[in-house]
Amino acid sequence: MFKNRFFALVLLLIGIAVGYGVYTSQIKADSKYPFKLGLDLSGGTHLVYEADTSKIAPTDIGNAMSALRDVIERRINIFGVSEPIVQLEGGSVFGNNEHRLIVELPGVTDLNQAIDVIGKTPSLEFLLLKDEVKDLSNIEGKAISDLFDTTGLTGRLLERAALEFNQNTGEAIVALSFNKEGADLFAKITKENIGKNLAIFLDGDLKSMPVIRDEIVGGKATISGGFVGEAGRTEARTLVRNLNLGALPVPIELASSQTIGATLGDEALSADVTAGVMAFAIIALFLILWYRLPGLFSVVSLAMYVVVNLAIFKLIPVTLTAAGIAAFILSLGMAVDANILIFERLKEELKKGSDLQDAVREGFHRAWPSIRDSNISSIITGVVLYFLGSSAVITGFALVFIIGVLVSMFTAITVSRTFLLIFKFQNAGAFKRFLFSNGFSR
Amino acid sequence: MFVVTYRKFFYGLSALLMIGSIVALSVWGLKFGIDFKGGAILEVAYTDVRPETAQVKEALAPLSLGEYSVRTTGEKGFIIRTKTITPAEKTAIVEALSKGGVAVTESRFDSIGPLLGAEAAKKAMTSIALVILCIVLYITFAFRAVSEPVSSWKYGLVAIFSLIHDVLVPAGVFAVLGHFQGIEVDTLFVTALLVILGFSIHDTIVVFDRVRENLRLNRREDFATTVGTSINQTFARSINTSLTVLIALLVLYFVGGESTRHFTLALLVGIVAGTYSSIFLGSPLLVTLEQWQNKTK
Numbered sequence: 001m002f003k004n005r006f007f008a009l010v011l012l013l014i015g016i017a018v019g020y021g022v023y024t025s026q027i028k029a030d031s032k033y034p035f036k037l038g039l040d041l042s043g044g045t046h047l048v049y050e051a052d053t054s055k056i057a058p059t060d061i062g063n064a065m066s067a068l069r070d071v072i073e074r075r076i077n078i079f080g081v082s083e084p085i086v087q088l089e090g091g092s093v094f095g096n097n098e099h100r101l102i103v104e105l106p107g108v109t110d111l112n113q114a115i116d117v118i119g120k121t122p123s124l125e126f127l128l129l130k131d132e133v134k135d136l137s138n139i140e141g142k143a144i145s146d147l148f149d150t151t152g153l154t155g156r157l158l159e160r161a162a163l164e165f166n167q168n169t170g171e172a173i174v175a176l177s178f179n180k181e182g183a184d185l186f187a188k189i190t191k192e193n194i195g196k197n198l199a200i201f202l203d204g205d206l207k208s209m210p211v212i213r214d215e216i217v218g219g220k221a222t223i224s225g226g227f228v229g230e231a232g233r234t235e236a237r238t239l240v241r242n243l244n245l246g247a248l249p250v251p252i253e254l255a256s257s258q259t260i261g262a263t264l265g266d267e268a269l270s271a272d273v274t275a276g277v278m279a280f281a282i283i284a285l286f287l288i289l290w291y292r293l294p295g296l297f298s299v300v301s302l303a304m305y306v307v308v309n310l311a312i313f314k315l316i317p318v319t320l321t322a323a324g325i326a327a328f329i330l331s332l333g334m335a336v337d338a339n340i341l342i343f344e345r346l347k348e349e350l351k352k353g354s355d356l357q358d359a360v361r362e363g364f365h366r367a368w369p370s371i372r373d374s375n376i377s378s379i380i381t382g383v384v385l386y387f388l389g390s391s392a393v394i395t396g397f398a399l400v401f402i403i404g405v406l407v408s409m410f411t412a413i414t415v416s417r418t419f420l421l422i423f424k425f426q427n428a429g430a431f432k433r434f435l436f437s438n439g440f441s442r
Numbered sequence: 443m444f445v446v447t448y449r450k451f452f453y454g455l456s457a458l459l460m461i462g463s464i465v466a467l468s469v470w471g472l473k474f475g476i477d478f479k480g481g482a483i484l485e486v487a488y489t490d491v492r493p494e495t496a497q498v499k500e501a502l503a504p505l506s507l508g509e510y511s512v513r514t515t516g517e518k519g520f521i522i523r524t525k526t527i528t529p530a531e532k533t534a535i536v537e538a539l540s541k542g543g544v545a546v547t548e549s550r551f552d553s554i555g556p557l558l559g560a561e562a563a564k565k566a567m568t569s570i571a572l573v574i575l576c577i578v579l580y581i582t583f584a585f586r587a588v589s590e591p592v593s594s595w596k597y598g599l600v601a602i603f604s605l606i607h608d609v610l611v612p613a614g615v616f617a618v619l620g621h622f623q624g625i626e627v628d629t630l631f632v633t634a635l636l637v638i639l640g641f642s643i644h645d646t647i648v649v650f651d652r653v654r655e656n657l658r659l660n661r662r663e664d665f666a667t668t669v670g671t672s673i674n675q676t677f678a679r680s681i682n683t684s685l686t687v688l689i690a691l692l693v694l695y696f697v698g699g700e701s702t703r704h705f706t707l708a709l710l711v712g713i714v715a716g717t718y719s720s721i722f723l724g725s726p727l728l729v730t731l732e733q734w735q736n737k738t739k
Contacts, residue, residue: 040701048558098561111529111551255555257529264485264549268699275698279690286686323630326702329694330709333687334641340686341648344679370651373584374644380576381640385633388569391477391562394633401637 004421011304011418019307025314033314038321038396041269043262044106045114046392049252051099056250065099067249072101075117081105101252104392111259124155124176124243126189129197129209148199151189157182161243163236164222172227172236175220176243183219191215202239272325279329280306287336291343293435294420298339301415305335308407318403321396331404337374338412341367360420364413371413378405446670449726456607456723459715463614466621472613473620475628478563480556482527484535487519489545495520501538505531513624519549526555566632570609573636577643578602581650588654591665592732600727601646604719608642609635611715612708625704634708641687642716645680646724652676653725666729673725684717 025031039046051068053061065088076084085104108114127148159179166173178186189198190212199209200223207223227236284302287295309328313320345367349359382405385398445452476483498512498520510524522535532551540546578598585594612635619625652672660668691713695706 048555050555050557098557109548112533115529254528256558257551257553259548259551261547261549263547268701271697271699272694272702275694278697279693282689282693283686286689290682322699322701323633323705326694326698326705329690329698330637330687333690334644334683336686337644337683340679340682344676344682348675366655369655370648373580373651374647376584377577377580377643377647378640380580381573381636384569384573384576385636388565388572389629389633391629394629397630397633 004418008418008422011415012300015300015304015307015415018311019303022307022310022314033317035310035314036317036319037265037269038319038324038392039104039106039258039265040260040322040393041265041320041325042106043109043260043265044104045108045111046258047103047105047114047118047254048256049101049103049118050255051101052251052253053099061099064249065101068101068252071248072103072118076103076105081108099250100255107262109259109261111257115254115257124158125201126151126153126186127199127201128189128193129199131196151185151198153178153182153185153189155243156249157185158243159219161240163240166224171224172233174223174227174236174240174243176222178219178221180219183217186219186221187215187217268322269325272322272329276325276329276332279332283332283336287339291340294339294343294346294416297416297419298336298343298412300419301339301411302332302336304415305408305411306332308411309404312403312407313400318399319392319396320400321393323393323397324400327397327400328404331401331408334378335404335408335412338367338371338408339416341371342412342416357421360417364417368413371409375405375409444670445673445722446666446726446729449722449729452722452726456719459614460607460610463610463617466614466617467610470617470621472617473624473626474563475626476523476552476554476559477628478559478566480526480554480559482524482532482553483550484522484524484532484548485515485519485550486522486536486539486546486548487516489518489547492518492520493544498522498539501541502535505534505538507531507535526553528553562629566629569636570632570639573639574602574605577605577639581643581647584647585650585654588657590657592728592735596731597650597728600724600731601643601650603727604646604716604724605639605642607719607723608638608712608716612638612711615711616708628704630702630705631708634705634712637709638712638716641713642720645683645716645720648679649673649676649720649725650728653728665732669725669729673721677721680717680721684713687713 025033026035051065053064056064069086069088073084073086076086083106085102087102087104089098089100089102103114103118105114128151130147130149157178159177159182161177162175164173164175165171194212194214196212197209198212200207200221202223223239227233280302284299287298287302289295291298309331312318318324342363346359346363349362350356354362379402382398382402386395386402389395389398492514495512495514502510502512502522507524507527510522513521513523515521520539527535532553536546536548578601581601582595582598585597588594588597616625616627616631620627649672652675653669656663656668656672688710691706691710695703695710698706
């Protein structure tokens with residue numbers, strides 16, 4: 001008896017401490033453990049890119065994809081987004097060979113700007129002017145492929161770019177160094193095409209077209225001309241930066257995009273919080289009216305359930321989406337199920353005329369198998385949802401659902417039981433019996 | 443005993459609902475959202491006065507968007523649904539809407555490629571099948587010790603049947619809503635179906651568990667009586683648990699965020715169907731199975 005009372009007090013204190021911790025960590029402005037809100041609540045952009053891996057050997061795909069992620073991450077970091085997420089998704093689960101890149105940019109609602117930063121590849125190409133094209137004055141309106149031959153030398157083979165200045169004119173020059181493969185190719189092209197024009201195209205625009213005078217070994221080239229004045233310098237500087245950030249190792253295409261404005265997210269969040277509070281209040285009222293004293297205890301354990309869950313959401317941290325919050329509110333209704341099962345058993349035991357304390361123990365004992373079986377089936381659903389969910393919305397829902405089921409097994413059983421056992425039950429009078437009965441019975 | 447005695451009436455009601463759902467599904471079908479078939483949704487809000495839908499359509503006419511729809515939302519907003527579009531095309535739409543210096547803010551934009559959609563549909567089907575399979579296996583396992591008078595796999599079988607019932611009814615309701623209200627089903631709807639599966643089996647298990655226990659306690663009793671008693675004993679619990687869940691869902695439906703409203707509706711319908719099936723369909727079916735078994739002996 002004394003042990004139970006002590007234990008109940010400890011549980012109550014732990015509950016209050018956790019609740020206080022959750023509360024203070026929320027009102028502090030620069031809290032270490034804020035709730036992590038999904039894009040649908042905080043506003044932001046979610047992009048899914050499809051990677052075209054058809055030109056890459058299957059064994060290299062893994063490396064190419066992680067290189068892709070690194071490049072994109074570098075680009076986003078320059079953009080200055082707080083806590084961006086860049087994820088790879090390989091579709092091997094269903095045997096299809098889709099490779100995706102998922103980018104989440106919290107707080108970014110300008111879709112075009114975001115896509116520019118991510119997808120903007122400075123495409124650098126070296127092309128040879130065709131022999132038959134002699135007269136360069138009359139090339140207006142002709143396609144690049146009619147005028148030039150490809151060489152296979154592109155920005156992909158670039159090792160690094162650097163900004164230099166012409167000693168005499170002060171004009172900016174972009175110095176390029178190729179990697180081994182690029183250097184060999186460059187040497188071969190220059191050797192075989194002496195006297196021809198080698199055109200350097202940047203993003204489809206002709207930058208310069210020097211005449212090849214000699215074989216160039218060592219893999220160095222420069223882009224000059226066109227970077228005039230201050231504007232030219234800035235352009236050259238941006239170009240060097242972009243070239244160094246790297247061309248994308250795998251071509252990507254935008255497959256899906258999602259932007260949620262911050263206002264819409266705010267409204268959804270406050271509506272959901274109100275709904276949560278109201279749902280809790282109505283369920284609590286129902287439990288107390290119907291199950292009386294045990295009902296009150298189940299409300300205490302439900303409150304414990306809420307604070308423990310919120311603490312877990314903060315600590316893991318779980319990204320809360322609208323669906324996740326819906327799952328949590330739904331779980332409020334489901335978490336009391338174990339209590340209801342136990343109380344119904346308790347009532348039956350009391351009807352049989354057992355002593356109250358035995359009735360409590362027996363009620364818990366007999367209700368356990370169905371609590372266990374039913375919760376396991378809920379967990380199965382949650383796990384399947386988590387692993388097969390096709391979007392962040394669904395995995396967010398599933399995670400909250402699983403945590404809810406696990407926590408409820410603890411709070412509904414341990415907490416309620418401890419509280420019920422603090423009472424002295426021998427020779428319980430009519431009033432006590434009334435408190436422990438339920439429904440319309442007296 | 444009431445439920446077992448009048449089980450034919452309850453079967454009839456379920457049959458009616460299921461047939462109605464099947465008819466609605468085959469005549470109208472579900473209206474799939476962009477999650478599954480690809481496409482784009484753009485939600486905009488006007489700061490001042492919202493123009494007429496016709497004016498919006500007029501503004502969008504030069505853009506060659508193919509087939510698209512415009513619906514009003516909230517007090518000052520529109521939801522525009524189109525085929526999958528690029529961000530540049532979206533910008534063109536917003537520009538067209540704000541022509542003449544009208545202030546328009548873009549609140550939401552979703553564009554999903556058809557390939558991703560097809561994959562989401564495949565994943566949805568797989569997860570439903572997998573959940574049903576896992577649950578049946580689990581029930582068969584959990585009730586393995588029970589073999590008399592109905593063997594444990596039959597509990598699993600009855601459970602599947604109730605599950606089909608519980609999924610069919612909300613699907614039917616959404617077929618009707620899709621036809622008359624234009625409500626689409628998305629991946630959240632599938633999530634709702636899976637939650638319904640979990641909840642309903644949860645409910646069914648509680649009754650089955652009671653049957654399991656009562657079979658142990660009274661070996662002599664007639665099976666129909668045992669099932670009837672078990673239903674009576676768990677009746678209050680089934681109703682009360684569903685009630686607390688329904689309270690949570692109703693509050694969420696009326697007060698909660700807009701984006702989860704249809705999801706909540708699917709859950710509401712499904713949970714009611716699930717509670718019904720675990721009391722009035724699942725356990726009485728065990729009795730029916732037992733009686734067939736006796737006849738064929």
